[in-house]
Amino acid sequence: MRSRNEILFDYCNIAFLTLVGISAIYPFAYVLTLSVSTLADVARGGVLIIPREISWIAYGMVFNDENIRIGFANAVMRTLLGTAATLLMTSLVAYPLSRPHMPLRRQITFYVVFTMLFSGGLVPRYLVIKHLGLIDSVWSLVLPVMLTAFNVIVLKNFFQQIPRSYEEAAKIDGAGDWAILFQVFIPLSKPALATIALWTCVFHWNAWFDAMLFISSEDRQVLQVFVQRVVVENSVKDMQFGVDNLDQAKFSSEALKAATVVVTILPILALYPFAQRYFIKGITLGGIKE
Numbered sequence: 001m002r003s004r005n006e007i008l009f010d011y012c013n014i015a016f017l018t019l020v021g022i023s024a025i026y027p028f029a030y031v032l033t034l035s036v037s038t039l040a041d042v043a044r045g046g047v048l049i050i051p052r053e054i055s056w057i058a059y060g061m062v063f064n065d066e067n068i069r070i071g072f073a074n075a076v077m078r079t080l081l082g083t084a085a086t087l088l089m090t091s092l093v094a095y096p097l098s099r100p101h102m103p104l105r106r107q108i109t110f111y112v113v114f115t116m117l118f119s120g121g122l123v124p125r126y127l128v129i130k131h132l133g134l135i136d137s138v139w140s141l142v143l144p145v146m147l148t149a150f151n152v153i154v155l156k157n158f159f160q161q162i163p164r165s166y167e168e169a170a171k172i173d174g175a176g177d178w179a180i181l182f183q184v185f186i187p188l189s190k191p192a193l194a195t196i197a198l199w200t201c202v203f204h205w206n207a208w209f210d211a212m213l214f215i216s217s218e219d220r221q222v223l224q225v226f227v228q229r230v231v232v233e234n235s236v237k238d239m240q241f242g243v244d245n246l247d248q249a250k251f252s253s254e255a256l257k258a259a260t261v262v263v264t265i266l267p268i269l270a271l272y273p274f275a276q277r278y279f280i281k282g283i284t285l286g287g288i289k290e
Contacts, residue, residue, distance in 0.1 A: 032258070033050070034255055062260055067226045068260070075222040075224065077138060078142065081142050082146065086200045090196060091186060093112075094159055098159035151199070162189070166188070212225055231261060
């Protein structure tokens with residue numbers, strides 16, 4: 001028989017989590033509703049969770065805008081290249097650091113962790129990228145961030161949880177370090193790799209400041225820079241040319257901003273359910289100390 005305090009705690013816990021869930025879902029629901037609302041509903045100032053009248057004009061303008069299409073393709077390319085480069089380089093660094101027989105392993109690990117506390121800053125980073133000839137290239141967005149100390153530590157700790165008997169059995173069969181890494185450790189580390197891949201995808205997909213600094217050509221710019229111009233700088237005039245006189249009564253610049261935001265976050269929302277089942281396991285096992 002459960003006590004009254006336990007029952008009261010359950011009700012309070014349910015109420016608290018419900019409020020947290022509503023506070024997390026409501027902003028997205030509001031933006032989604034705003035994106036399909038007409039000018040009259042927006043001007044009325046009381047946009048509801050369920051729109052009074054649905055208008056798809058804003059989404060038509062977003063999908064017909066050339067800058068959005070170019071930016072979307074460039075953002076996808078950056079995300080795919082950045083995620084692949086991060087997974088490869090993180091695995092190549094984390095594997096030797098997880099092997100107890102590696103010389104100077106603790107010293108190198110300290111150097112990796114030290115970079116989490118101090119960085120060179122923006123100016124040295126820009127000068128390095130400029131001298132390497134990477135300005136106005138997608139590699140200027142990928143190479144500087146393809147290896148982070150946090151990801152290395154998470155994957156290194158995960159590798160250390162894999163029983164050494166797997167490695168010893170592979171060596172008996174004649175496998176070298178490369179074969180052990182790619183045929184034994186990486187297949188067994190899907191939770192950690194999926195977690196790092198999700199972090200990296202979200203980072204690259206949302207990043208815009210480095211693209212604004214290093215990318216000068218409009219045909220190479222990523223989606224988030226165009227979104228920043230639309231939402232923050234309020235530059236929606238170029239996108240309004242596709243609205244005819246009949247649609248002016250229903251068009252709203254606020255709906256256009258909201259539709260742009262929704263289109264931007266949908267790919268990450270579609271990706272998350274596939275990686276979510278690995279997320280908790282990758283964090284917990286990768287966070288175990290040596």
